[in-house]
Amino acid sequence: MAVSAPALAQSADRAGDIQIKAFATAVLPDGAIDEVEFDDFGLPANSQSDANDNITPTLAIEYFVTNNISIETIAGVTQHDVDGVGGLAGLELVSDAQIIPATVTAKYHFDLAEGFTPYIGAGPSYFIIFNDDAGAGVTPLGITDVDLSNELGVALQAGAVFDIGDSGIGLSVDAKRYFIGTTATFSANGTDLFATDHDLDPWVISAGLSFRF
Structure with missing residues (x-):
């Protein structure tokens, strides 16, 4: 114990450090009409x-x-279609909408074991949505444009970093649940035809490499 305690204390000395993580991220939205x-x-x-x-x-x-509190932001763009179900089954409503999930979280890191650092976090998120075109299923019906509103919401977060030696490189896994929606306004040549509120509320699951320095 006397030998391992200094090593554990050294591994927790993170104040002032910067950590960069490169992820492959699965974005799993809902999209239901609320x-x-x-x-x-x-x-x-x-x-x-x-x-x-x-x-x-x-x-x-x-x-x-x-050593235990950090501030994190993410950068990325995700692209989604919105398809009809129920009475709209078989219709593509929105095509190739792109979302920038501008997110900042405050995180608390737990020093449970040397080389293994789980954390939890939370913070605000602002979804910026662009290139939201009317889907191929509704353009034959006369709809020429769809607009998905930018919205403010919150994100909850949990994950862990597994250090690879003492180099500052690690394996990182991260899960976020966003609570955020959007309003879709469908129009024909500038005339609004209908508007629907949607629950996006995506799960965002990431895995990749981290580097702390």
Whole structure:
């Protein structure tokens, strides 16, 4: 114990460090319609929607304020289609919408064992959505444009870093659950036809390499 204690204390000396993580990230959104705000189009009964999953590269940058508290932000873009289900089954509603999930979390790291550092975190997120085109399933119906609103939400986070030796390199796994939605407004040549509120609420699961210096 006398020999291992200094090594463990040394491994926890992270104050002032910067950690960069390169991830492969699975983005698993919901996309369900929560509410129809207005409908001048005549949506079928039981209209519902679902967003597809995506895997994308992401980068996380983290600064350790103390040995156990850090601030982290992520960078990445994810792309999704929204398809109809229920009364809208078989229709692609939104094509290739791209999302920048601008997120900042405050994290607490637990020193449970040398070389293994789990953490939890939480913070705000602002989803910036662009290139949100009307899907191929609704353009024949006269819909020419769809707009997905940018929205503010929150993210909860948990994960761990497994150090590889003393080089600062490690294996990192991370899971976030976002609580955020968007309003989709469908229009024809500038005239709004209907608008629907959607629960995005994605799970974002990441794995990759970390480097702390």
